[in-house]
Amino acid sequence: MLCSMTGFARVEDVCDQGNVSWELRSVNHRYLEINFRLPEEVRRIEPQLRKLLQSKLARGKVDCTFRYQLAEAQTAALEINEPLLESLIKQVNHVNEKLPQATPAEAVDLLSWPGVVRTAETDMNSFHTSCLELFKNATDQLVDMRGTEGKRLKNMLQERCDEITNIVKRVRIRYPQVLESIKQKQQQRIDDLNVDMDQQRFEQELVYASQKLDVAEELDRLDSHLTEMQTIFDRKDPIGRRLDFLMQEFNREANTLASKSADVETTQAAVDLKVLIEQMREQVQNIE
Structure with missing residues (x-):
């Protein structure tokens, strides 16, 4: 499932001991980093809180802040x-x-x-139970928000994948025309020189030029990467690292395509590819 690493949750409740609240903030991070800001009265249950959060999240930097205000009966007793x-x-x-x-x-x-x-001593067991239950609610709220943001990111990535697919199709259709254009230009130069031409040697040079400019392999790999993107989207486990690696592969093929370009349209297509891939890469950094 595609989830963002960015999220926010805030929950409040009134228990027997007073008003309590949790505030959770998460941003993108290479690993899962959890920071708690707790009063001394709640420090004892920090391992339970951390374990709960680790069971829900895989990556991201999460700051968890707990606040409480004792009820008047508690402060006056x-x-x-x-x-x-x-x-x-x-x-x-x-x-x-x-x-x-x-x-x-x-x-x-x-x-x-x-x-x-x-x-008068506060019933700490009851207080800790209330804190844990409220933290579960805050965690669920955070997970829901990260999931909602993940759906938005998935739609954006899907749109960019569709644009890349169209570019690959255009370049593939354009490629035979590029080779024919090169052949005509070479023929025209020889005609302008008004010299006898070794037809066999001419054909060999054309084959050599077409091999240097052959982008079929790059286009096939781009198609393969697009297919892999759809497969990754359907996975249930965290996919951020896989997408990050795939963006590197996309970028490598776009660079090779640009280096082999022999006409303006193919060069422009390579530039458009790199722009789309960079947009995707920036968003992938925020995916769990």
Whole structure:
């Protein structure tokens, strides 16, 4: 399946602990590179998050950002360490008995003592489960967007392949006319010189020239590459690397065709081929 490496996904949800959100961004990359930006509370499940993403994607640089805001009930919930507070009060009373002139301790002073007041612990297992489920939704959204972008890229590549097919057909039809034109030009030069001509030698030279200018092999290979493109489009696994290699082969045949060109039309066809191939190559860089 043809998928782009470019995509974006953002999902939000409200769980018991508060508001949570995931933001995923992916761009083209040679391999699969995953970067997480997580608060310390979520670091524990990073291996699970990474494994999930690796099961969905094959290539691309993916940045995953997690944000959350605790609910008011979570931020306001405080607990008092009763045993510690009772022990602290007992010790304060004991000190007051020893030092009657000392300033009495106030309630705020007691509550400020380390460990007396503590925040209620959040149910982290439930919180992590919510984070994982939301991340799955974000990943599915990212995969869908990459697939949609991949369909657009496939249509663009298919249009360029159709144009290349038409160019190859034109050059193939034009080739016999080019050889005939060369033969006439050579004959005209000999006629202008007004000398006796060795017909056998003349035919040999024409055969030699036609061999040097023969582009049938290049045209056949271009047709073969076009057929291979359609085969690759139908594959279910990632195809970006295969297409990238095929673009190199396309470009090689276009260069050879240009070097063998003996007329303006064939040269222009070779230039048009290289433009189309370059357009395809640029887009192929973004295919997974």
